[in-house]
Amino acid sequence: MSLRELINGEKRKIHKLDLNEIEKSNKNFYEAVNEEDYNLKVEAIKESILEIGLINPITVFKKENGKYEIISGHTRYNAVLQLSESGLIDSKIECIIQENFDEESHLKQIIESNIQRQKNEETNKIEFDFFEKEYEKLVQENRRPEGKKDDWIAKKLGISSRTVRRRRHHFNQDANDNQSNSITSNEVDMKKLIKKAIKILEKIRKNEDEIEREFNVDEINSMIELINILKNKVE
Known part of the structure; x- marks a missing residue:
């Protein structure tokens, strides 16, 4: 041999x-x-x-x-x-x-x-997400593995069930934080766009006699009022 x-x-x-x-x-x-x-x-x-x-x-x-x-x-x-x-x-x-x-x-x-190689958090998350989805897929196909879900994932990843629960909590917390940051970023962008739109419309209204436009003064005033309502909701 x-x-x-x-x-x-x-x-x-x-x-x-x-x-x-x-x-x-x-x-x-x-x-x-x-x-x-x-x-x-x-x-x-x-x-x-x-x-x-x-x-x-x-x-x-x-x-x-x-x-x-x-x-x-x-x-x-x-x-x-x-x-x-x-x-x-x-x-x-x-x-x-x-x-x-x-x-x-x-x-x-x-x-x-x-499974046995050294990994960073990104790798651990990819592996964890894969076996979470793999388990749900087996359940949907009426092929539910024996025992508890966390025990099954732990065996696949070569870790303890306790570590599985700890990682799930950690990854879910990161996802919630990222979602919160994304919402905050979107709100900031929306505020900037609203403020910019208000300035443009106010400028058009002040120079109504000098600018060719499709909107009349009442329509512009209505648009400004609507944007202000949206602005207050964001704030």
């Missing part, structure tokens, strides 16, 4: 694919979360590949267009790609091709394959 098989715990058929045959998944959000940390990780993998080779192959599935899309191993793929572009290794990468792949579960598999 090879070192790779000992590490992976099983013997799997490994294919060598050209890098040009492989496409990144647009569902993978991990590498974009913290660019500096991600680049450091890529560099560490590149050093390891040059020393002992790629220990853990990436996992892909074959698409209808004949290309292969990555399920897990985006960081390893980027490391191999950079080394290949530098002329340090050839343009092949070892892959495990997953058969009968369900594209609807693609994001789920990406998340599950990254």
Whole structure:
């Protein structure tokens, strides 16, 4: 048994694919979360590949267009790609091709394959929101998982049920704060627009004899009165 098989715990058929045959998944959000940390990780993998080779192959599935899309191993793929572009290794990468792949579960598999990695708050929220929606989807399809919702999400994320409840409260609080800030911003913008409109209409009224217009004085006065009512409601 090879070192790779000992590490992976099983013997799997490994294919060598050209890098040009492989496409990144647009569902993978991990590498974009913290660019500096991600680049450091890529560099560490590149050093390891040059020393002992790629220990853990990436996992892909074959698409209808004949290309292969990555399920897990985006960081390893980027490391191999950079080394290949530098002329340090050839343009092949070892892959495990997953058969009968369900594209609807693609994001789920990406998340599950990254459960153990270090994450920031943005990543935690994306994962949390995904499994919240996944649970509700199962309920709607009459496939409610056994046990409590928080316990199910906790198991999927590799955290405690208490942490699930704490994150939900935290994320909901952030959403409420953002909504409040958005409303406040909209109110400020509305006040500015109303004040600007009042000034324009008052200027038109004062210069009514000099300006060609479609509105008469009564119509302009009515518009000013309406805008003042709106202004008072905002304030």
